[in-house]
Amino acid sequence: SQTIHQWPATLVQPVGSPLSLECTVEGTSNPNLYWYRQAAGRGLQLLFYSVGIGQISSEVPQNLSASRPQDRQFILSSKKLLLSDSGFYLCAWSVGGRETQYFGPGTRLLVL
């Protein structure tokens, strides 16, 4: 069966520090991968999606970037965190363009 992992589960970082969040998927090949951010009590904001290795589409211009170095690995990065980067970061995968999205457990990021 397929599983999706995200780490770390929680993270507290100072403003201006770098960020690296990792997401890996097991049990499937060539998944579409997604990064979302959810502010407290709010909806899901799509940040990036990838349909293949090295292919990244950005939805929101900001100080975040994403990379997909391997088929089932998706990384979210920042060189310098802002206070507004705080939130719940969710990775998700799907197979095909209109199929179910499966979400990882998420990373809660607090920037102080």
Next chain:
Amino acid sequence: GQQVMQIPQYQHVQEGEDFTTYCNSSTTLSNIQWYKQRPGGHPVFLIQLVKSGEVKKQKRLTFQFGEAKKNSSLHITATQTTDVGTYFCASTSGTYKYIFGTGTRLKVLA
């Protein structure tokens, strides 16, 4: 760009009462998906509707896709405390992108 709005934003109900959330779009949707996010958790897929006027049921949950494929609803009959959470609708935009609704947060009072 495509936007999907949900109403209400919040809903408090007494246990045993019914609950409905509505999802509306200004453009025709290719499909509609519904997700549930428990407090502190991640969204979990509930169902997908693709046909005009489609109705699907899962125990106490009834999902409907509008005839014009511009709106959808989720109805819960006789709510229970386990129904607490935020319900999101979503639709695919283009080939790979998913647009999520703003969500409806349901609180069930015992």
